[in-house]
Structure formats: C-alpha cells, structure tokens
Amino acid sequence: LAKTTQPISMDSYEGQEVNITCSHNNIATNDYITWYQQFPSQGPRFIIQGYKTKVTNEVASLFIPADRKSSTLSLPRVSLSDTAVYYCLVGDIAGNNRKLIWGLGTSLAVNP
C-alpha cells in the first residue's frame, strides 16, 4: 500500500489560492489519488480524485505529474469555511483490497 506524506499544517488568508502537495513515491500502476476534507467532529468528505494529469471540479483542482509520485490539491480563493484537515489517499479503487491508509492530513487554517 502506498504511503503518503503531506505537510502537517498550512496557513493562508481569505481570497488566496492554496496548494497542498502530497508525496506518494511508491504509488502503484492501479492506484488512484483521492483527497478528502474533514471538519472537527464530522466525518471526512470527498473532494476530488484523479489518476494522471489534471482534474477539476466545482471546488478544487488536482494536478498530477507524469511520474505520479506526487500530487497537488489546489483550492482557489479560499474562505474561512475552508479551514479543515485535508487528507491525501492513494489506493486501488477497483481492487478487492480496500484498506486505504490515512495519514495525519494537512491542517489548513484560513485567516481573515
């Protein structure tokens, strides 16, 4: 199972773009990269998922270089409500082994 490494914490200000990078050097061919957001006392919430290149949805973008050994979650124009913990996960979503390893995540603080 691929292990991920993320910064423990980040600080930003309202209106700025935030980029959180995740390292996954031993990612396997069948692995996808998924990001979740978690607010205190709530369960995690799916943000975005990708396999290669770039994926964009209504809340974020995910950039994955050709070697797939890292990925960057980009949050455009953050607001105070984006203050949360962000988790990067790597795993084979199609396989029967669905045990994903969750790291410590990145605690993002958005300041006014």
Next chain:
Amino acid sequence: DTGVSQDPRHKITKRGQNVTFRCDPISEHNRLYWYRQTLGQGPEFLTYFQNEAQLEKSRLLSDRFSAERPKGSFSTLEIQRTEQGDSAMYLCASSSGLAGDEQYFGPGTRLTVT
C-alpha cells in the same frame, strides 16, 4: 447530511462493558467501511464489507471487536470488554463501488470509556 447515519452519536461506558454501534449506509451502496479516529490522527481502517461479506479486517483489530452486516444493509460494530484505549470516534462510510468509489461518511459515534 451525506445519507449515512450512525447511532448513537455519543456513548459513555464503563471499562469492561460491551457496546454496539449501528450504521445505516446509503441504501444502494454495496460497500461499507468502519474506521476509528482519535484526536489529531487520521481515520484508521477497521473493516470493510462488500454486501454482507466481510472482505477485509485490520490486523490491529483485536478479538474484542466484531462487525456484521446482515443482508448487506445496515451494519453493527460491537466492542466487548471495553478498555480506555477504545475511546475514539468510530466512523462508518459507504460507497457504490463504481467509478471513483467515493466514500460517504456518517457523523460518527464518539465513544468514551471511563
């Protein structure tokens, strides 16, 4: 509200007692997961069901923990002879198993063992 519900939301129990938690997933989802999360840590995988079959169980899960998913619908997680180290948030998630396999999490059950 993600559509996944858990009951109870909070449970306080004395060491040595048994507790049971329930998870009701999104009805059309065939995959169901249980996680445990302590303060400052990411969710820790406990077990996973595909319909009623328990396909994966963490080696970290002691014999005091058992989970069931009869008929592939709701699931229960039982902890026998609780210990103070069992105090944590217990999260349930479900997914359709289709493209993306996005997991939808419930609000969790916070267990405090005194």
